Amino acid sequence: MPIEIDYRFPPGVNAEKQAKIIAIGQTVGTWDAPFSHREDILNSHLAQVIRSVTNPDGSSLTTIQFPEANVENDISSLLTMIFGKYSMAGAAKIIAVRLPHHYGTHPKLGISGIRERLNVFNRPLIMAIFKPALGLSASDHAAILQEVANAGLDIIKDDEIMGDLQVAPTLKRLEACHQVLDNIKQQTGRTVLYAINVTGTADKLIEKARLVVREGANALLLNVLTYGFSVLEALAADSEINVPIFAHPAFAGAICASPDYGMSYSVVLGTLMAHGGADAVLYPAHYGSLPFDPDEEAKIRESLRSRHVFPVPSAGIHPGIVPKALADYGQDVILNAGTGIMDHPDNPAAGVKAFFEALERIQQGESFELDHVPQGSLRRALEKWM
Secondary structure: OOEEEEEEEOOOOOHHHHHHHHHHHOOOOOOOHHHHHHHHHHHHOOOEEEEEEEOOOOOEEEEEEEOHHHOOOOHHHHHHHHHOHHHHOOOEEEEEEEOOOOOOEOOOOHHHHHHHHHOOOOOOEEEEEOOOOOOOOHHHHHHHHHHHHHOOOOEEEOOOOOOOEOOEOHHHHHHHHHHHHHHHHHHHOOOOEEEEEOOOOHHHHHHHHHHHHHOOOOEEEEEHHHHOHHHHHHHHHOOOOOOOEEEEOOOHHHHHOOOOEEEOHHHHHHHHHHHHOOOEEEEEOOOOOOOOOHHHHHHHHHHHHHOOOEEEEEOOOOHHHHHHHHHHHOOOOEEEEOHHHHOOOOOHHHHHHHHHHHHHHHHOOOOOOHHHOOOOHHHHHHHHHO
């Protein structure tokens, strides 16, 4: 199966001309008489423009088919081929990438593997974020984790801007939080995942990830777009890293937000993450705190699920949006809340309980109208955020 890419050209751009420039310039280039004896092999590497339509607004949608033989079954060589130097040549946006199912890297655990680690199979998972983001000590992290884990939380993650900082070094955070996770396991039998942020230069990040797993880390968080898809793929393929990788969308706006340049969110956070080896991918929910297109969100969700990757709608998630989220996602979703848990009017534990009360009300078919919700954690959350 060849690789198909949809490019959108804005009004005023000669789409036919630009598509041919991409098809030729991003593959073989031109050749003349001295290479005529190699014409058959050169043609086998040449991309083809297979369709082009003009939209009512004057923009054009053009599909180019690239030979799979031109790339190395990874995301980096794919991006170089489909949008390398042409990304600097004028207005065009990649809005869809269709890859063979075998292309790239499959998740090590994905939806079923994460559920098995947690032993939770019949409901959405609830995830929190350590807040404040920076300035807490390792013992502060442990105290927060103790509170929310005792309340029933499934997963917690570092904030994506948390590095290996002097105030709370990675191994110190892990050591403090690992003790909490062990205690929860011993006392309740429950596993709680802590996705610890792995950072560093390319020559050190992989070894750091191996080290934290050896020291007891049961999940990793990676800023894929700032550290690179090749880092994600290396982590996913590493036999020593037998824990789920949560992919954060940091920097996606710089790549995706322009209407006429870059790539769509559904390509970057959906297709490429799904074929890059992520086990779970965070991205904005359209009913959250960041502006986001619900159609793009739906495409991301379906791209991830087609590779058994957990969708993690995020940014402004609170207990009041649970009915909308479950209507869109059903049970196979991780609801990721930062302030929606940590800034609950009572305390973070109440923030976790509010989510579980919301799940219970949905299961029982009960109303979320404030007058129908009894006093408790959920009502307090609704009073604040709805």
